[in-house]
Amino acid sequence: MEPAEVTVLVHRAAEGDQAAWDAIVDEYAGLLWSVVRGFRLNEAQAADAVQTTWLRLVEHVADLREPGHVAGWLKTTAQRVCLQVIRQGGREQLTDWDEDRGAGGGVRDDGLDEDGPEVSALRREQQELVRRALADLPDRQRQLMELLLATPAISYQEIGARLGMPVGSIGPTRARILARLRESLATAGLQDLALR
Template identity: 35%
Template sequence: MREVTSMTAEHSLTWLDQAAWEDLVARFDGRMWAVARAFGLGPADAADAVQGAWLRMVESLDGIRDPERIGAWLVTTTRNEAIRLSRRARGEVASGHDLPDAVVPDPAAAVVDADFGRQVWERLETLDEPCRSLLRFSVMHPEATYAQTAMRLDLSPGSIGPTRARCMSRLRSLVGDAV
């Protein structure tokens, strides 16, 4: 089996065979699934977002110019598909043809990793309340509505959005200090 990590930018992806493809799936589908679920998608929509990312790759094999960033490309594409599915689930009608242009891999996608996640947990546990409980709950129950979150944590429903944004900002600062 070819090692995807050994590819260089001079190579196109047209050499990919089934075994190499399955290697990509084994390495990245867990990260893609985690991103789709973290976005708040239910299992069916998350499955569609992940499948959509793989199908975008199928139609983009000749156009991906930096094979070393395939992981970031897949995670970024999953996020893009998750955004489009979320918008449609909310009844938003897209203008134009509603199809993504060429994907620019987001370097930040590299943080979607279990080892890095353990470092983030260490920082999360240092937060004060209600941030610690709120972010724990958000991680474990990404589909929960603000009303459900408020009831569970005994907070005001109207405060969930702003509080969560503030807590995530604090967590990002702590993580930024750590890396």
């Protein structure tokens, strides 16, 4: 597709034209999947990375400096999302206390938070606001988020089977729920809390 055609599509999508969005997704879905597959993420992580990239486009479509080059923007964004997934995955691994001692910002062996009581209290308050925002979701949405956040990770096929939901609708539904949570948390004063 020529850059001029893409520019028209992006402008129409920014104005809310569903047909333009569909054309953009049809044109670039394969590109996103090929980028994400290159990072060798598991199935759920890969699907989340693709959906997060689309969500970022929805959030920034009106701000694109070069709408005719949306393919490059999508590719770069997908790479950044994948790197973030990999970094977050690394943080979830258990480490030996001696290895972590010099890093700072953790919990000491006496149970006290090294960041200090103010940071610890703020973190607890933020966690409570996130829990409340999740609790305020309709039951089906809350169940979906609980399954998506389960450890160990549950495949999209299993989540679909448990909720009676098509696998292809899980990612878009997740994106809508996250947008709703972001809005709810922004209202509560947590604009800087990342739900990415």
